[in-house]
Amino acid sequence: MIVASSKPFPEIKQMLSGFKKVCVLGCGSCVTMCHTGGEKQVTELAAQLRLSAKLEGRQLEVKEDSTLRQCEWEFIDDIKEVIKDCDAVLSIACGVGVQYMAEKFPRIRIFPGVNTTFMGGPVEQGIFWERCAGCGNCILGTTGGLCPVSRCAKSLMNGPCGGSQNGKCEVSQETPCVWHQIYDQLDTQQLLATMERIVPPKDWTTGMENHPRKMVIEHLVMKKQ
Amino acid sequence: MTKTNTCATPDKKTNEEAPCILACPIRQDARDYVQLIARGRFQEAFRLVRERNPLPSACGRICTHPCETKCRRNSTEAPIAIAWLKRFLGDNFSEETRKIIKEKYPERIAVIGTGPAGLAAANDLALLGYSCTIFESNPTPGGMLRMGVPTYRLPRTAIDNDVEYIKKLGVEIKYNTTFGVDITFDSLKKDGFAAVFIGVGLPESRTLNVEGVNLDGVLKGISFLNEVNATGSARIGRNVLVIGGGAVAMDCARTALRLKPDKVSVACLESRKEMPTTDFEIEETVHEGVVLYNSVGPKRILGKNGRVSGLETLRVKYVFDEQKRFSPAFYEGSESVIEADTIILAIGQASNLSFLKGQEGIQVTRGGTIIVNPDTFSTSVHGIYAGGDVVLGRGTMTESMAQGKKTAIAIHNTLRNTALKDEKWAEKPAVPDIVPSRLSLIKKESKQEMPTMPLDERLKTFDEVELGFPLNIAVKEAQRCMNCGAGALVDDNLCVGCLTCVRICPFEVPKIKKGDTTAYIDGDCQSCGLCIVECPAKAISFKTPLEDRGKDALEAVFQEKFVQGVKPFIINFYCQYSAYREEKEGAADDLLFFHFRRIGVLGLGKVDPSLYLRAFELGAHGVLITACKDDTCHFCTEKEWVERRAQYTTQLLNGLGMDTRRFQTHFVSSQNGKEILEIAFRMVEELRNRV
Numbered sequence: 001m002i003v004a005s006s007k008p009f010p011e012i013k014q015m016l017s018g019f020k021k022v023c024v025l026g027c028g029s030c031v032t033m034c035h036t037g038g039e040k041q042v043t044e045l046a047a048q049l050r051l052s053a054k055l056e057g058r059q060l061e062v063k064e065d066s067t068l069r070q071c072e073w074e075f076i077d078d079i080k081e082v083i084k085d086c087d088a089v090l091s092i093a094c095g096v097g098v099q100y101m102a103e104k105f106p107r108i109r110i111f112p113g114v115n116t117t118f119m120g121g122p123v124e125q126g127i128f129w130e131r132c133a134g135c136g137n138c139i140l141g142t143t144g145g146l147c148p149v150s151r152c153a154k155s156l157m158n159g160p161c162g163g164s165q166n167g168k169c170e171v172s173q174e175t176p177c178v179w180h181q182i183y184d185q186l187d188t189q190q191l192l193a194t195m196e197r198i199v200p201p202k203d204w205t206t207g208m209e210n211h212p213r214k215m216v217i218e219h220l221v222m223k224k225q
Numbered sequence: 226m227t228k229t230n231t232c233a234t235p236d237k238k239t240n241e242e243a244p245c246i247l248a249c250p251i252r253q254d255a256r257d258y259v260q261l262i263a264r265g266r267f268q269e270a271f272r273l274v275r276e277r278n279p280l281p282s283a284c285g286r287i288c289t290h291p292c293e294t295k296c297r298r299n300s301t302e303a304p305i306a307i308a309w310l311k312r313f314l315g316d317n318f319s320e321e322t323r324k325i326i327k328e329k330y331p332e333r334i335a336v337i338g339t340g341p342a343g344l345a346a347a348n349d350l351a352l353l354g355y356s357c358t359i360f361e362s363n364p365t366p367g368g369m370l371r372m373g374v375p376t377y378r379l380p381r382t383a384i385d386n387d388v389e390y391i392k393k394l395g396v397e398i399k400y401n402t403t404f405g406v407d408i409t410f411d412s413l414k415k416d417g418f419a420a421v422f423i424g425v426g427l428p429e430s431r432t433l434n435v436e437g438v439n440l441d442g443v444l445k446g447i448s449f450l451n452e453v454n455a456t457g458s459a460r461i462g463r464n465v466l467v468i469g470g471g472a473v474a475m476d477c478a479r480t481a482l483r484l485k486p487d488k489v490s491v492a493c494l495e496s497r498k499e500m501p502t503t504d505f506e507i508e509e510t511v512h513e514g515v516v517l518y519n520s521v522g523p524k525r526i527l528g529k530n531g532r533v534s535g536l537e538t539l540r541v542k543y544v545f546d547e548q549k550r551f552s553p554a555f556y557e558g559s560e561s562v563i564e565a566d567t568i569i570l571a572i573g574q575a576s577n578l579s580f581l582k583g584q585e586g587i588q589v590t591r592g593g594t595i596i597v598n599p600d601t602f603s604t605s606v607h608g609i610y611a612g613g614d615v616v617l618g619r620g621t622m623t624e625s626m627a628q629g630k631k632t633a634i635a636i637h638n639t640l641r642n643t644a645l646k647d648e649k650w651a652e653k654p655a656v657p658d659i660v661p662s663r664l665s666l667i668k669k670e671s672k673q674e675m676p677t678m679p680l681d682e683r684l685k686t687f688d689e690v691e692l693g694f695p696l697n698i699a700v701k702e703a704q705r706c707m708n709c710g711a712g713a714l715v716d717d718n719l720c721v722g723c724l725t726c727v728r729i730c731p732f733e734v735p736k737i738k739k740g741d742t743t744a745y746i747d748g749d750c751q752s753c754g755l756c757i758v759e760c761p762a763k764a765i766s767f768k769t770p771l772e773d774r775g776k777d778a779l780e781a782v783f784q785e786k787f788v789q790g791v792k793p794f795i796i797n798f799y800c801q802y803s804a805y806r807e808e809k810e811g812a813a814d815d816l817l818f819f820h821f822r823r824i825g826v827l828g829l830g831k832v833d834p835s836l837y838l839r840a841f842e843l844g845a846h847g848v849l850i851t852a853c854k855d856d857t858c859h860f861c862t863e864k865e866w867v868e869r870r871a872q873y874t875t876q877l878l879n880g881l882g883m884d885t886r887r888f889q890t891h892f893v894s895s896q897n898g899k900e901i902l903e904i905a906f907r908m909v910e911e912l913r914n915r916v
Binding site for chain 2: 008009010028029032033035038039040041044047048050051052054055122125184
């Protein structure tokens, strides 16, 4: 899933300063599951905004709504009625959702309420880790199913480096060294010989070096009238 | 939120009903009134009881409470004292008639008998909009409740209070009017009654077909009880023997004890386990000093000079045959004698159908009960209905009330040509037994004992033995209830399958079954509400409408004009599980009344942090959370959650630049008394010059 973290409230307040009527808009998919952009967060953020305005003696009306996925035109179409009289929308969807909203409603100011951070998942309840960097050229088949691109601080293709200490990364003692993990995994699978193979430099042009990237599924593309 | 079209998988049983409710013949909302008591909402609880039960005070005392037999707390330690809690409501609360009878119909209905069946029928018919007249042969109401049940079990004021309410609905009672003598079917028809309900019960005692039954000193159980109940005494000897093993036999024995003979004993066919009454009744009877002879059958009553001298008995081989039919057999040559100078026969009751003379159209059974259509309670004669013991043969108070209530609807449907249904009687699956692996996660809470009159005092009077729950004990008992079938419910249209509920539930209840994409919470939910607060999609809510997690109470506080001028004004969210530890809820102090408003929630784990923000938004200067300490937590794990959320809320308030002294969390052993007062004083002082 796409993981996003809440923006600090002072930043949100700053973005929305001067607006009299705003809508906090949640998204019912990834950001709901990572507890930063769902209905519950909408309620809390709206309450925070109202309280903040009250404490400062400002007039502020805050509407609350949410949609199944903000990254679908059809789903955000339903929002039109809710936000039509708003000065601004605080979208707490990922960056994709915020942009869909901005494109769909060009006359309304759309602000992001979260920082979209990575693709990952809840490794345990409440703890999310990055698992994929979207490099566009997946090598998980050769690394025991563990991704060195997203999980190694240096995105090394031939690890571990000298900074691997007792299974931890020198960058942070909290971070496991993924190359140490890859070694253990390949050992379990009796594939340690793989480690001896030198992997040539990776082609990064399929990744973030080359955005915006595009994907087309030909047979599903409808002819424009 | 835009809804998708997912629908609940068929095995997600969201309509399961609490076994206590399903077990009750009148489908009394047992769980819900218990839950209201647990929340200190006594008046509402009483109202809820009264809505379905015309005789709450009497029922709370003498009901055989099948609800408790089915209570799911049986598998953790002991059932909730559901009946005693009803009695607590009946004894301490009342209200003027408040149900508005919307439509009045012209038809008048005659009800014969003021027993449970007749009173229930009249009560419900009155609520449906009919004028009812009950005809009663005795000078007082209650039927067998008054004639048969001793006052030490059911004080007459309890019956009178219940009947008084029914009269306020407009029901007229004509006493000293015997059906078949003073009035007849013809006279009722002539007087314009559109329907007649016969609820005359079984007023006669069955007699034994053995030698000596006509000797002086042989009494009939019901007549004996009636005499003592009416006059406070009866002529008995020094050595009394009651024959019978049911509730009436126990009543006769305990009543006889209070007339101070030398000895009272009970002889019955059944073994101790087979006796057709509740364990509690038998235990109390033995506890008061009655000698119990089990598994003996009467062969003949012995006499001397025309007066009883004893009972010759035979040992019982078995009482019921292989088909479980009553068919006692005895060991030959096992004769022995129990000496007695008085024998009371309490071996069952019989009807007196003399009023049916001239009404041969009404079909009756060989056993002397009236045959009715099991759905409509109509007899074989149009417009004449019957219910209660005269139909049941031997029923319980609640079974009789159920028949009265069902007949009321049937009469209405016939007269109005409608198909009104009482949805409470609809067939529903019961919440199944607790999954064994969860038993150890549910806190054991011992059942509260009923305070009783000391043994040496109770035998001196006919005063009530059971003294009733005081308020704090009643609440404590009610708080044991697991709220079966009314806990959390996942909305399949909103659930995103994030697994939060599955991972955080302290009772391991939510599951995402194989093939499902949404969570399912079964009837074992303990209603702690943690998942409701943490669900990021707000897909979980309580099924029970009784629980809004503090929201309405908070809004209501700020409707008060008074609070607007108070500084500092503080909202105290507190856990109701640690309230009522002492006699009264809340510390009775002016400071608390002036600066604080208290919002009790059954477990603070179900309160949203956004509600704390809402309190500030509405104008509170401070929010004080007083939660239970770890060792007293009903749900075992809430302290940790309250702490985490306090931290989280503090962060939110920090983000607003708010003085965090305005939001405080404390863990206390009781919600009343010194500890709370000190915390409250401190907080007021801290905030006094800051708001």
